[in-house]
Amino acid sequence: MASVVPMKEKKLMDVKIGELPKWILMRDFTPKGIAGAFQRGYYRYYNKYVNVKKGSVAGVSMVLAAYVLFNYCRSYKELKHERRRKYH
Amino acid sequence: MLSRAVLSTVATAAPCVKNAALLGPGVLQATRIFHTGQPSQAPVPPLPEYGGKVRHGLIPEEFFQFLYPKTGVTGPYVLGTGLILYFLSKEIYVVTPETISAVSTIGLLVYVVKKYGASIGEFADKLNEQKIAQLEEAKQASMKYIQDAINLEKSQQALVQKRHYLFDVQRNNIAMALEVTYRDRLHRVYREVKNRLDYQIAVQNMMRRKEQEHMINWVEKHVVQSISAQQGGVAQRSFEVAVVTFLWHGCKFRAADVKVKILQKSSPPSLPQG
Numbered sequence: 001m002a003s004v005v006p007m008k009e010k011k012l013m014d015v016k017i018g019e020l021p022k023w024i025l026m027r028d029f030t031p032k033g034i035a036g037a038f039q040r041g042y043y044r045y046y047n048k049y050v051n052v053k054k055g056s057v058a059g060v061s062m063v064l065a066a067y068v069l070f071n072y073c074r075s076y077k078e079l080k081h082e083r084r085r086k087y088h
Numbered sequence: 089m090l091s092r093a094v095l096s097t098v099a100t101a102a103p104c105v106k107n108a109a110l111l112g113p114g115v116l117q118a119t120r121i122f123h124t125g126q127p128s129q130a131p132v133p134p135l136p137e138y139g140g141k142v143r144h145g146l147i148p149e150e151f152f153q154f155l156y157p158k159t160g161v162t163g164p165y166v167l168g169t170g171l172i173l174y175f176l177s178k179e180i181y182v183v184t185p186e187t188i189s190a191v192s193t194i195g196l197l198v199y200v201v202k203k204y205g206a207s208i209g210e211f212a213d214k215l216n217e218q219k220i221a222q223l224e225e226a227k228q229a230s231m232k233y234i235q236d237a238i239n240l241e242k243s244q245q246a247l248v249q250k251r252h253y254l255f256d257v258q259r260n261n262i263a264m265a266l267e268v269t270y271r272d273r274l275h276r277v278y279r280e281v282k283n284r285l286d287y288q289i290a291v292q293n294m295m296r297r298k299e300q301e302h303m304i305n306w307v308e309k310h311v312v313q314s315i316s317a318q319q320g321g322v323a324q325r326s327f328e329v330a331v332v333t334f335l336w337h338g339c340k341f342r343a344a345d346v347k348v349k350i351l352q353k354s355s356p357p358s359l360p361q362g
Contacts, residue, residue: 051135054213059139083179
């Protein structure tokens with residue numbers, strides 16, 4: 001029922017929507033696996049945007065923007081009370 | 089536990105070893121072999137020149153490319169505008185006093201980045217280039233030093249091939265010195281021998297001269313005596329002539345003197361002969 005694939009160790013972009021749950025369950029969820037995932041993600045971002053000869057502000061600004069968004073989501077519960085209208 | 093197993097194997101393998109406990113830590117390290125695989129010979133890939141492209145400093149280019157087939161160029165911008173209006177209208181993003189401070193801060197940051205971004209980048213690039221130049225210089229100096237050492241070694245090795253010149257010169261010198269000494273001694277021998285022979289000759293000459301002088305004196309004396317004894321006659325004169333002739337044959341150089349003396353004696357005495 002799946003496409004022509006030898007193993008299920010495909011990348012996320014190649015996985016079809018129907019196979020997504022199966023693919024997610026197949027991943028490595030041990031602490032070592034999760035740490036490995038974080039490390040890989042970090043090095044992917046670092047080598048793409050920061051560890052270059054002529055880096056730009058985008059490497060840092062994207063991280064800051066993500067941090068801002070993350071904190072906004074965290075504090076949305078208190079911010080809800082400062083809305084100007086109650087019903088939208 | 090593992091170390092104990094290793095120790096027991098070592099103790100059984102080498103029964104001649106008296107004190108196995110002494111080998112403990114060293115043995116454990118000796119049984120582990122490191123660096124068995126081939127080191128990776130691939131050259132380190134150079135650092136990429138530019139990072140991933142990012143539009144407006146916030147959104148990676150891949151997002152725009154992802155939406156391009158379906159929505160064209162304006163797709164992501166329309167999506168962005170729609171999202172912003174939606175968040176504002178539904179107050180998912182709440183407008184608070186913080187919004188104003190955020191807007192002014194972000195505006196200031198954007199202005200600074202737009203104005204001085206390029207110059208700061210050039211400054212950083214210059215620093216990098218200086219660092220790289222220093223390292224390159226160190227590398228070149230080290231390479232040059234090693235190359236000089238190699239050349240020196242090669243030249244010295246070549247010199248070893250030419251040592252025979254030195255030995256030839258020394259051999260020639262020694263041969264010449266030997267020849268000089270030999271000739272010097274030969275010359276001395278010749279001189280000494282000549283000296284001795286000259287001495288012999290001189291002695292002979294002297295003896296002959298002395299004999300001649302003595303004989304001449306003796307004959308002279310007797311002739312003078314005989315002349316003064318008898319006051320001359322023909323026999324006397326012929327005898328004198330004979331004596332003179334004899335003396336003339338005997339030693340030629342005194343004949344004149346003797347003749348003079350005889351004539352002096354026959355003539356009236358003028359001066360005593362001395």
